[in-house]
Amino acid sequence: MPGRPSPRPSGRGNPRRASGSTFPPAWKCGPADARWPSTAPRIASATTAARSTATKSCSVYFRTLDDYRKLRALSGARVAVIGGGFIGSEISASLAQNGKRVTMIFPEEGVCARAFPPDLTRFVTDYYRGKGVEVLAGESLAGIEGGTVRTKSGRTVAADAVVAGIGIVPSVELATLAGLAVSDGIEVAESLRTSDPDIFAAGDVARFHNPALGKKIRVEHEDNANTMGAEAGRSMAGAKVSYQHLPFFYSDLFDLGYEAVGELDARHRTTADWKTPFREGIVYYLQNDLVRGVLLWGIFGRVDDRRGARAGRPAAHPTALSVLREGEAPQSGGATAVRPQETWRCAACGHEIASDRDRIPLEGQPTRAFVNPAGIEYVILGFREASGCVAAGGRSAYWSWFAGFSWRLALCGGCGAHLGWSFESDADRFYGLVVGRLSAPSA
Numbered sequence: 001m002p003g004r005p006s007p008r009p010s011g012r013g014n015p016r017r018a019s020g021s022t023f024p025p026a027w028k029c030g031p032a033d034a035r036w037p038s039t040a041p042r043i044a045s046a047t048t049a050a051r052s053t054a055t056k057s058c059s060v061y062f063r064t065l066d067d068y069r070k071l072r073a074l075s076g077a078r079v080a081v082i083g084g085g086f087i088g089s090e091i092s093a094s095l096a097q098n099g100k101r102v103t104m105i106f107p108e109e110g111v112c113a114r115a116f117p118p119d120l121t122r123f124v125t126d127y128y129r130g131k132g133v134e135v136l137a138g139e140s141l142a143g144i145e146g147g148t149v150r151t152k153s154g155r156t157v158a159a160d161a162v163v164a165g166i167g168i169v170p171s172v173e174l175a176t177l178a179g180l181a182v183s184d185g186i187e188v189a190e191s192l193r194t195s196d197p198d199i200f201a202a203g204d205v206a207r208f209h210n211p212a213l214g215k216k217i218r219v220e221h222e223d224n225a226n227t228m229g230a231e232a233g234r235s236m237a238g239a240k241v242s243y244q245h246l247p248f249f250y251s252d253l254f255d256l257g258y259e260a261v262g263e264l265d266a267r268h269r270t271t272a273d274w275k276t277p278f279r280e281g282i283v284y285y286l287q288n289d290l291v292r293g294v295l296l297w298g299i300f301g302r303v304d305d306r307r308g309a310r311a312g313r314p315a316a317h318p319t320a321l322s323v324l325r326e327g328e329a330p331q332s333g334g335a336t337a338v339r340p341q342e343t344w345r346c347a348a349c350g351h352e353i354a355s356d357r358d359r360i361p362l363e364g365q366p367t368r369a370f371v372n373p374a375g376i377e378y379v380i381l382g383f384r385e386a387s388g389c390v391a392a393g394g395r396s397a398y399w400s401w402f403a404g405f406s407w408r409l410a411l412c413g414g415c416g417a418h419l420g421w422s423f424e425s426d427a428d429r430f431y432g433l434v435v436g437r438l439s440a441p442s443a
Contacts, residue, residue, distance in 0.1 A: 059144065059162045076160020077101050080149045082141055084111050086251060087165030089124075093253045095163075096133050103134040103157045105149065110137055115264040116283075120297070123278040124253065131254055168220060170205045183207060185218040190242040192232040202232035212246045213262065213292065221249035248303040259303050262293030271409070271418040275376045282374055289393035289409070299374055344381075346388070347439040351414025353388035360384050360430060363402075367435065370401045379435045380420060386431040388413050391422040401432070 060067050071079075077100055081092045084106030096102045108114060110121035111128055128135055139151040149157040170185040181187040181195035185207035192200050192208070203225045207218040224247035235241035250259040256279075263285055274281035278297070285293035296302055344354045362368040362382040369379050390413045395406040405423040410431055412419050420433035 060164065071095070071161065071163065074100075074161050078158055078160045079103070079163060080105060080157050080159035080161070081163045081165060082106070083165040083167075084108055084135075084137065085114060085165070085167065086112070086249075087167065089128075089253055090251050091163055091165050092128065092133055093131075096131055097254065101132070101134075103136060103149075103159070104128070105136045105139050105141060105151060105157070107138060107140045111135065113137075114266055116295075117266060117270040117272065120272075120278060120283065121266075124256070127254070127256065168204065170218065172205065175201070175205075187216075188243075190244070192228065192235050192241060192243055200232045200236055202228040208243060210246055211244050219247045219249075221247055223247040223249065250300075256298070257300070258295055258297045259300055260293065260295045261303055262291070263287075264293045264295055268292055269416075273372065273374075273376070273418075281376075282372075286393075296374070302374055344383075344433070344438045346412040346414055346417060346419060347437050348417045349412060349415035350439075351388055351412050353412065353419065353433065353438060354383045354386040354431070358384040358386070362432065368401075368432075373399055380432040381435055381438070383431040383433060386410065386419075386422075386433060389419060389422070389431060389433075390416075395424060 060070055079095050079100045080103045081088050081095070082105050084104055088104060088106060089111050092102050092104050104111070110116075110118075110125040112124060113121045116124065125135055125137065134157075136151065136155065136157075139153060139155065142150045142152045144150070144159075144162055147159055149159050149162060151157075172182040172186055175182050175186045175194070178196065178199065180199060180201075185205050186194055186201040188194055188201050188206045188208050190209070192202055192206065194201050204218070204220045206228060207216050208228075209216050224245075227245050227247065228243060231241050231243050231245075246261055248259055248261040251257065265285060268285040268287050270283055270285055272281055272283045276298075280298035282299065283295040283297060284291050285295070343352055344356065345352055359366075360382040362380070367379050367381055369377055371377050389410040391408045392411050393409050395408055397406040400407055400423070402423050405425050405428075407421040407423050409418060410420045410422050410433065411417065417437065419437045420431060423430055423432055
Protein backbone atom coordinates (compact mmCIF):
# COMPACT_ATOMS: atom_id res chain seq x y z
CA MET A 1 0.00 0.00 0.00
CA PRO A 2 1.27 3.54 -0.72
CA GLY A 3 3.18 5.08 2.13
CA ARG A 4 3.61 1.82 4.03
CA PRO A 5 6.58 -0.55 3.99
CA SER A 6 6.00 -3.84 2.18
CA PRO A 7 6.70 -7.09 3.98
CA ARG A 8 9.43 -9.31 2.66
CA PRO A 9 7.52 -11.86 0.57
CA SER A 10 7.97 -15.53 1.30
CA GLY A 11 6.89 -18.66 -0.48
CA ARG A 12 7.57 -21.14 2.30
CA GLY A 13 8.38 -19.41 5.57
CA ASN A 14 6.38 -18.34 8.62
CA PRO A 15 3.68 -15.67 8.44
CA ARG A 16 5.15 -12.20 8.06
CA ARG A 17 4.03 -9.15 10.02
CA ALA A 18 4.22 -5.58 8.75
CA SER A 19 2.77 -2.40 10.31
CA GLY A 20 0.64 -4.45 12.66
CA SER A 21 -0.83 -6.70 9.95
CA THR A 22 -0.31 -10.45 9.78
CA PHE A 23 0.11 -12.11 6.38
CA PRO A 24 -0.41 -15.87 5.95
CA PRO A 25 2.23 -17.88 4.10
CA ALA A 26 1.74 -18.01 0.31
CA TRP A 27 2.05 -21.65 -0.66
CA LYS A 28 1.42 -21.19 -4.36
CA CYS A 29 1.82 -17.86 -6.10
CA GLY A 30 2.84 -16.71 -9.56
CA PRO A 31 3.90 -13.23 -10.68
CA ALA A 32 3.09 -12.52 -14.32
CA ASP A 33 3.61 -9.65 -16.72
CA ALA A 34 5.63 -7.64 -14.20
CA ARG A 35 7.49 -4.97 -16.13
CA TRP A 36 8.18 -1.25 -16.27
CA PRO A 37 8.70 0.94 -19.33
CA SER A 38 12.34 1.42 -20.21
CA THR A 39 13.11 4.99 -19.14
CA ALA A 40 16.49 6.20 -20.26
CA PRO A 41 17.58 9.14 -18.08
CA ARG A 42 17.39 11.59 -20.97
CA ILE A 43 13.82 10.62 -21.82
CA ALA A 44 12.78 10.49 -18.17
CA SER A 45 14.11 14.00 -17.51
CA ALA A 46 12.64 15.29 -20.76
CA THR A 47 9.16 13.99 -20.01
CA THR A 48 9.36 15.33 -16.46
CA ALA A 49 10.19 18.74 -17.87
CA ALA A 50 7.28 18.46 -20.29
CA ARG A 51 4.83 17.73 -17.49
CA SER A 52 6.02 20.74 -15.50
CA THR A 53 6.13 23.29 -18.34
CA ALA A 54 3.51 22.22 -20.87
CA THR A 55 -0.13 23.15 -20.72
CA LYS A 56 -1.29 21.60 -23.98
CA SER A 57 0.98 18.55 -24.35
CA CYS A 58 1.26 15.20 -22.60
CA SER A 59 3.89 12.48 -22.45
CA VAL A 60 2.92 8.81 -22.59
CA TYR A 61 4.93 5.64 -22.02
CA PHE A 62 2.66 3.43 -24.10
CA ARG A 63 2.30 0.32 -21.91
CA THR A 64 -1.03 0.36 -20.05
CA LEU A 65 -4.74 0.65 -20.70
CA ASP A 66 -4.64 4.13 -19.15
CA ASP A 67 -1.95 5.09 -21.68
CA TYR A 68 -4.25 3.95 -24.48
CA ARG A 69 -7.18 5.92 -23.07
CA LYS A 70 -5.03 9.01 -22.72
CA LEU A 71 -4.08 8.86 -26.40
CA ARG A 72 -7.67 8.19 -27.49
CA ALA A 73 -8.77 11.29 -25.59
CA LEU A 74 -6.07 13.48 -27.12
CA SER A 75 -7.62 16.51 -28.81
CA GLY A 76 -4.46 17.71 -30.53
CA ALA A 77 -3.42 16.35 -33.91
CA ARG A 78 0.38 16.39 -33.61
CA VAL A 79 2.12 13.39 -32.02
CA ALA A 80 5.82 12.70 -31.67
CA VAL A 81 6.72 9.03 -31.23
CA ILE A 82 10.09 8.24 -29.66
CA GLY A 83 11.31 4.87 -30.93
CA GLY A 84 11.25 3.04 -34.24
CA GLY A 85 11.10 -0.60 -33.15
CA PHE A 86 8.15 -2.95 -32.58
CA ILE A 87 6.21 -0.56 -30.34
CA GLY A 88 7.14 2.68 -32.09
CA SER A 89 6.35 1.38 -35.57
CA GLU A 90 2.98 -0.06 -34.59
CA ILE A 91 1.73 2.94 -32.58
CA SER A 92 2.90 5.35 -35.30
CA ALA A 93 0.90 3.51 -37.95
CA SER A 94 -2.18 3.34 -35.73
CA LEU A 95 -2.03 7.05 -34.87
CA ALA A 96 -1.59 8.01 -38.53
CA GLN A 97 -4.57 5.87 -39.48
CA ASN A 98 -6.60 7.75 -36.87
CA GLY A 99 -5.87 11.11 -38.42
CA LYS A 100 -2.88 12.21 -36.33
CA ARG A 101 0.16 13.95 -37.80
CA VAL A 102 2.96 11.69 -36.63
CA THR A 103 6.69 12.30 -36.34
CA MET A 104 8.91 9.33 -35.49
CA ILE A 105 12.26 10.01 -33.79
CA PHE A 106 14.82 7.23 -33.32
CA PRO A 107 18.60 6.71 -33.63
CA GLU A 108 18.58 3.74 -36.06
CA GLU A 109 18.85 4.13 -39.83
CA GLY A 110 15.26 3.11 -40.51
CA VAL A 111 12.01 1.68 -39.12
CA CYS A 112 12.65 -1.64 -37.31
CA ALA A 113 16.29 -1.57 -38.43
CA ARG A 114 17.33 -3.80 -35.54
CA ALA A 115 14.94 -6.53 -36.67
CA PHE A 116 14.55 -6.30 -40.47
CA PRO A 117 17.23 -6.76 -43.13
CA PRO A 118 18.41 -3.43 -44.64
CA ASP A 119 16.42 -3.65 -47.88
CA LEU A 120 13.16 -4.36 -46.04
CA THR A 121 13.91 -1.57 -43.55
CA ARG A 122 14.38 0.90 -46.42
CA PHE A 123 11.10 -0.20 -48.00
CA VAL A 124 9.14 0.11 -44.74
CA THR A 125 10.68 3.50 -43.93
CA ASP A 126 9.78 4.87 -47.37
CA TYR A 127 6.32 3.32 -47.01
CA TYR A 128 5.74 5.20 -43.76
CA ARG A 129 6.82 8.45 -45.37
CA GLY A 130 4.43 7.75 -48.22
CA LYS A 131 1.65 7.44 -45.64
CA GLY A 132 2.40 10.93 -44.31
CA VAL A 133 4.56 9.97 -41.32
CA GLU A 134 7.60 12.20 -40.82
CA VAL A 135 10.48 9.82 -40.11
CA LEU A 136 13.49 11.36 -38.40
CA ALA A 137 15.89 8.42 -38.55
CA GLY A 138 19.33 8.78 -37.04
CA GLU A 139 18.04 11.29 -34.48
CA SER A 140 18.08 11.16 -30.68
CA LEU A 141 15.91 12.99 -28.19
CA ALA A 142 17.56 15.93 -26.44
CA GLY A 143 14.62 17.35 -24.53
CA ILE A 144 10.96 18.32 -24.41
CA GLU A 145 10.06 21.92 -23.64
CA GLY A 146 6.36 22.62 -23.46
CA GLY A 147 4.91 21.47 -26.76
CA THR A 148 8.25 21.27 -28.56
CA VAL A 149 10.47 18.21 -28.92
CA ARG A 150 14.14 18.93 -29.53
CA THR A 151 16.63 16.45 -31.05
CA LYS A 152 20.38 16.29 -30.52
CA SER A 153 21.00 17.63 -34.01
CA GLY A 154 19.00 20.75 -33.17
CA ARG A 155 15.77 19.94 -34.97
CA THR A 156 12.51 20.90 -33.30
CA VAL A 157 9.14 19.17 -33.62
CA ALA A 158 5.86 20.68 -32.44
CA ALA A 159 3.80 18.06 -30.60
CA ASP A 160 0.54 17.95 -28.67
CA ALA A 161 1.66 14.59 -27.25
CA VAL A 162 4.88 12.62 -26.97
CA VAL A 163 4.69 8.82 -26.94
CA ALA A 164 7.72 6.83 -25.79
CA GLY A 165 7.73 3.36 -27.34
CA ILE A 166 11.17 2.29 -26.22
CA GLY A 167 10.72 -1.14 -24.65
CA ILE A 168 10.61 -2.35 -21.07
CA VAL A 169 12.74 -3.61 -18.23
CA PRO A 170 11.40 -6.51 -16.14
CA SER A 171 10.22 -5.59 -12.67
CA VAL A 172 12.13 -7.99 -10.42
CA GLU A 173 12.11 -6.02 -7.17
CA LEU A 174 9.56 -8.25 -5.47
CA ALA A 175 11.35 -11.38 -6.67
CA THR A 176 14.65 -10.04 -5.35
CA LEU A 177 13.10 -9.37 -1.95
CA ALA A 178 11.83 -12.96 -1.95
CA GLY A 179 15.35 -14.22 -2.59
CA LEU A 180 14.51 -15.64 -6.03
CA ALA A 181 17.12 -16.09 -8.74
CA VAL A 182 16.91 -13.13 -11.14
CA SER A 183 18.92 -11.92 -14.11
CA ASP A 184 17.21 -10.35 -17.12
CA GLY A 185 13.92 -11.35 -15.52
CA ILE A 186 12.95 -14.06 -13.05
CA GLU A 187 14.65 -17.38 -13.73
CA VAL A 188 12.24 -20.31 -14.16
CA ALA A 189 12.62 -24.03 -14.82
CA GLU A 190 10.63 -26.01 -17.42
CA SER A 191 7.89 -26.39 -14.80
CA LEU A 192 7.78 -22.56 -14.60
CA ARG A 193 8.84 -22.78 -10.97
CA THR A 194 11.29 -20.17 -9.78
CA SER A 195 14.24 -20.98 -7.53
CA ASP A 196 11.63 -21.28 -4.76
CA PRO A 197 9.54 -24.34 -5.79
CA ASP A 198 6.35 -22.79 -4.37
CA ILE A 199 6.62 -19.61 -6.44
CA PHE A 200 5.95 -19.56 -10.18
CA ALA A 201 6.54 -16.90 -12.83
CA ALA A 202 5.12 -16.39 -16.31
CA GLY A 203 4.82 -13.74 -19.00
CA ASP A 204 7.11 -10.84 -19.83
CA VAL A 205 9.03 -11.18 -16.57
CA ALA A 206 9.98 -14.88 -16.84
CA ARG A 207 13.31 -16.00 -18.29
CA PHE A 208 13.28 -19.61 -19.48
CA HIS A 209 15.35 -22.04 -21.52
CA ASN A 210 14.08 -22.65 -25.04
CA PRO A 211 15.35 -25.84 -26.70
CA ALA A 212 14.67 -24.65 -30.26
CA LEU A 213 17.11 -21.76 -29.82
CA GLY A 214 19.33 -23.57 -27.33
CA LYS A 215 19.47 -20.68 -24.88
CA LYS A 216 17.51 -18.79 -22.22
CA ILE A 217 15.10 -16.15 -23.47
CA ARG A 218 12.55 -13.69 -22.14
CA VAL A 219 9.69 -12.79 -24.50
CA GLU A 220 7.51 -9.68 -24.38
CA HIS A 221 4.67 -10.74 -26.68
CA GLU A 222 1.05 -11.85 -26.41
CA ASP A 223 1.49 -15.49 -27.45
CA ASN A 224 4.05 -16.08 -24.72
CA ALA A 225 1.93 -14.36 -22.05
CA ASN A 226 -1.18 -16.38 -22.94
CA THR A 227 0.51 -19.75 -23.41
CA MET A 228 2.95 -19.47 -20.53
CA GLY A 229 0.31 -18.15 -18.13
CA ALA A 230 -1.96 -21.11 -18.86
CA GLU A 231 0.90 -23.57 -18.42
CA ALA A 232 1.96 -21.93 -15.16
CA GLY A 233 -1.60 -22.35 -13.88
CA ARG A 234 -1.56 -26.03 -14.80
CA SER A 235 1.79 -26.47 -13.08
CA MET A 236 0.56 -24.73 -9.94
CA ALA A 237 -2.45 -27.06 -9.94
CA GLY A 238 -0.17 -30.10 -9.90
CA ALA A 239 0.12 -31.02 -13.60
CA LYS A 240 3.49 -32.06 -14.96
CA VAL A 241 4.54 -29.18 -17.21
CA SER A 242 7.57 -28.90 -19.48
CA TYR A 243 7.38 -25.47 -21.10
CA GLN A 244 9.23 -25.67 -24.42
CA HIS A 245 7.00 -23.37 -26.46
CA LEU A 246 8.77 -20.95 -28.82
CA PRO A 247 6.38 -17.99 -28.90
CA PHE A 248 5.45 -16.20 -32.08
CA PHE A 249 4.70 -12.51 -32.49
CA TYR A 250 3.03 -10.35 -35.09
CA SER A 251 2.34 -6.77 -36.10
CA ASP A 252 0.20 -4.74 -38.48
CA LEU A 253 1.83 -1.68 -40.05
CA PHE A 254 -0.78 0.15 -42.11
CA ASP A 255 -1.74 -2.49 -44.70
CA LEU A 256 1.56 -4.33 -44.24
CA GLY A 257 1.82 -7.11 -41.69
CA TYR A 258 3.84 -10.07 -40.53
CA GLU A 259 4.11 -13.00 -38.19
CA ALA A 260 7.46 -14.19 -36.90
CA VAL A 261 9.15 -16.70 -34.65
CA GLY A 262 12.64 -16.97 -33.21
CA GLU A 263 15.37 -14.32 -33.37
CA LEU A 264 14.69 -11.38 -35.68
CA ASP A 265 18.13 -9.85 -35.40
CA ALA A 266 19.40 -7.76 -38.31
CA ARG A 267 22.96 -8.68 -37.32
CA HIS A 268 22.29 -12.25 -38.49
CA ARG A 269 22.80 -13.19 -42.12
CA THR A 270 19.47 -13.20 -43.91
CA THR A 271 18.13 -14.84 -47.03
CA ALA A 272 14.76 -13.86 -48.47
CA ASP A 273 12.28 -15.73 -50.67
CA TRP A 274 9.86 -13.21 -52.12
CA LYS A 275 6.74 -14.07 -54.06
CA THR A 276 6.13 -10.32 -54.41
CA PRO A 277 9.10 -8.22 -53.22
CA PHE A 278 8.42 -6.64 -49.84
CA ARG A 279 4.74 -7.60 -50.01
CA GLU A 280 4.68 -11.38 -49.59
CA GLY A 281 7.56 -13.66 -48.77
CA ILE A 282 9.74 -15.29 -46.14
CA VAL A 283 12.95 -14.00 -44.58
CA TYR A 284 15.24 -16.49 -42.84
CA TYR A 285 17.74 -15.35 -40.21
CA LEU A 286 20.84 -17.55 -40.14
CA GLN A 287 23.74 -17.83 -37.73
CA ASN A 288 26.50 -20.34 -38.37
CA ASP A 289 24.35 -21.59 -41.30
CA LEU A 290 21.49 -22.52 -38.96
CA VAL A 291 18.11 -20.82 -39.01
CA ARG A 292 17.56 -18.72 -35.88
CA GLY A 293 14.44 -16.83 -36.93
CA VAL A 294 11.70 -16.80 -39.56
CA LEU A 295 9.81 -13.69 -40.69
CA LEU A 296 6.58 -14.40 -42.58
CA TRP A 297 5.97 -11.11 -44.35
CA GLY A 298 2.40 -10.82 -45.61
CA ILE A 299 1.85 -14.51 -44.81
CA PHE A 300 -0.45 -15.44 -41.94
CA GLY A 301 -1.52 -18.56 -40.08
CA ARG A 302 1.65 -20.54 -40.89
CA VAL A 303 3.67 -20.15 -37.71
CA ASP A 304 2.98 -23.56 -36.25
CA ASP A 305 1.04 -26.72 -37.05
CA ARG A 306 -1.77 -26.06 -34.60
CA ARG A 307 -2.65 -22.65 -36.02
CA GLY A 308 -2.26 -24.01 -39.55
CA ALA A 309 -4.80 -26.74 -38.82
CA ARG A 310 -7.28 -24.17 -37.58
CA ALA A 311 -6.73 -22.23 -40.81
CA GLY A 312 -7.86 -25.32 -42.77
CA ARG A 313 -4.48 -26.85 -43.61
CA PRO A 314 -3.45 -30.36 -42.50
CA ALA A 315 -1.69 -30.21 -39.16
CA ALA A 316 1.33 -32.01 -40.60
CA HIS A 317 2.02 -29.26 -43.14
CA PRO A 318 5.54 -27.83 -42.55
CA THR A 319 5.55 -24.35 -41.02
CA ALA A 320 7.92 -21.64 -39.79
CA LEU A 321 8.19 -23.27 -36.37
CA SER A 322 9.12 -26.67 -37.80
CA VAL A 323 11.69 -25.00 -40.07
CA LEU A 324 13.26 -23.37 -37.03
CA ARG A 325 13.41 -26.69 -35.19
CA GLU A 326 15.14 -28.28 -38.20
CA GLY A 327 17.67 -25.45 -38.30
CA GLU A 328 17.68 -25.22 -42.12
CA ALA A 329 15.98 -22.79 -44.48
CA PRO A 330 13.59 -24.66 -46.82
CA GLN A 331 13.75 -24.43 -50.57
CA SER A 332 12.09 -21.69 -52.55
CA GLY A 333 12.67 -19.59 -55.62
CA GLY A 334 11.19 -17.53 -58.43
CA ALA A 335 9.47 -18.54 -61.66
CA THR A 336 10.12 -17.05 -65.11
CA ALA A 337 10.38 -18.39 -68.63
CA VAL A 338 13.56 -20.34 -69.43
CA ARG A 339 15.75 -19.81 -72.50
CA PRO A 340 18.95 -21.88 -72.88
CA GLN A 341 22.09 -19.74 -72.50
CA GLU A 342 25.79 -20.46 -72.77
CA THR A 343 26.58 -19.25 -69.25
CA TRP A 344 24.21 -18.75 -66.36
CA ARG A 345 25.02 -15.89 -64.00
CA CYS A 346 23.77 -14.56 -60.68
CA ALA A 347 21.01 -12.07 -61.43
CA ALA A 348 22.04 -9.97 -58.43
CA CYS A 349 25.75 -9.47 -59.11
CA GLY A 350 26.58 -11.06 -62.49
CA HIS A 351 28.93 -13.67 -61.01
CA GLU A 352 29.34 -16.72 -63.30
CA ILE A 353 27.42 -19.64 -61.81
CA ALA A 354 27.21 -22.54 -64.29
CA SER A 355 27.65 -23.51 -67.92
CA ASP A 356 24.62 -24.44 -69.96
CA ARG A 357 26.56 -27.57 -71.01
CA ASP A 358 26.08 -28.82 -67.43
CA ARG A 359 22.30 -28.54 -67.58
CA ILE A 360 20.49 -31.78 -66.74
CA PRO A 361 16.78 -32.68 -66.80
CA LEU A 362 14.91 -32.97 -63.55
CA GLU A 363 12.77 -36.10 -63.46
CA GLY A 364 12.70 -36.04 -67.26
CA GLN A 365 11.71 -32.35 -67.55
CA PRO A 366 13.86 -29.31 -68.51
CA THR A 367 12.49 -27.38 -65.52
CA ARG A 368 10.43 -28.37 -62.54
CA ALA A 369 7.96 -26.40 -60.44
CA PHE A 370 7.87 -27.08 -56.73
CA VAL A 371 6.09 -25.67 -53.70
CA ASN A 372 7.89 -24.50 -50.55
CA PRO A 373 6.48 -24.88 -47.01
CA ALA A 374 4.67 -21.54 -47.28
CA GLY A 375 2.68 -22.82 -50.27
CA ILE A 376 4.50 -20.67 -52.83
CA GLU A 377 5.32 -22.27 -56.18
CA TYR A 378 8.67 -21.75 -57.92
CA VAL A 379 10.65 -23.13 -60.86
CA ILE A 380 14.18 -24.58 -60.77
CA LEU A 381 16.78 -25.69 -63.31
CA GLY A 382 19.04 -28.73 -62.86
CA PHE A 383 22.85 -28.52 -63.20
CA ARG A 384 25.41 -31.29 -62.95
CA GLU A 385 27.93 -28.72 -61.72
CA ALA A 386 27.68 -25.11 -60.60
CA SER A 387 31.24 -23.97 -59.97
CA GLY A 388 30.11 -20.44 -59.11
CA CYS A 389 28.06 -21.65 -56.15
CA VAL A 390 29.15 -22.26 -52.57
CA ALA A 391 27.29 -24.99 -50.65
CA ALA A 392 26.47 -23.83 -47.11
CA GLY A 393 24.98 -25.41 -44.01
CA GLY A 394 24.58 -28.99 -42.94
CA ARG A 395 22.74 -31.58 -45.03
CA SER A 396 19.02 -31.82 -44.35
CA ALA A 397 16.32 -34.13 -45.69
CA TYR A 398 13.56 -31.81 -44.47
CA TRP A 399 11.00 -31.08 -47.25
CA SER A 400 13.38 -32.42 -49.92
CA TRP A 401 11.89 -32.38 -53.40
CA PHE A 402 13.88 -35.43 -54.55
CA ALA A 403 13.54 -38.83 -52.88
CA GLY A 404 16.80 -40.15 -51.49
CA PHE A 405 18.51 -36.75 -51.59
CA SER A 406 19.21 -34.32 -48.79
CA TRP A 407 20.12 -30.74 -49.54
CA ARG A 408 22.28 -27.77 -48.60
CA LEU A 409 21.90 -24.11 -49.49
CA ALA A 410 23.62 -23.05 -52.74
CA LEU A 411 24.86 -19.46 -52.40
CA CYS A 412 26.40 -17.22 -55.04
CA GLY A 413 30.19 -17.26 -54.70
CA GLY A 414 30.24 -13.58 -55.62
CA CYS A 415 27.63 -11.86 -53.47
CA GLY A 416 26.31 -14.64 -51.23
CA ALA A 417 22.75 -14.51 -52.61
CA HIS A 418 20.68 -17.64 -52.13
CA LEU A 419 20.39 -19.19 -55.62
CA GLY A 420 19.09 -22.68 -54.84
CA TRP A 421 20.31 -25.96 -53.39
CA SER A 422 22.92 -28.64 -53.71
CA PHE A 423 21.05 -31.96 -53.65
CA GLU A 424 23.23 -34.77 -52.32
CA SER A 425 23.00 -38.51 -51.77
CA ASP A 426 25.69 -41.00 -50.78
CA ALA A 427 26.50 -41.61 -54.45
CA ASP A 428 25.45 -38.50 -56.36
CA ARG A 429 25.05 -34.72 -56.32
CA PHE A 430 23.44 -32.07 -58.50
CA TYR A 431 22.29 -28.48 -58.22
CA GLY A 432 18.74 -27.16 -58.41
CA LEU A 433 18.90 -23.41 -59.08
CA VAL A 434 16.02 -20.96 -59.12
CA VAL A 435 15.23 -19.64 -62.58
CA GLY A 436 14.36 -16.14 -61.41
CA ARG A 437 17.71 -15.78 -59.65
CA LEU A 438 19.80 -16.50 -62.73
CA SER A 439 20.41 -14.42 -65.84
CA ALA A 440 22.29 -14.57 -69.13
CA PRO A 441 25.64 -12.77 -69.52
CA SER A 442 25.61 -9.21 -70.77
CA ALA A 443 25.73 -8.79 -74.52
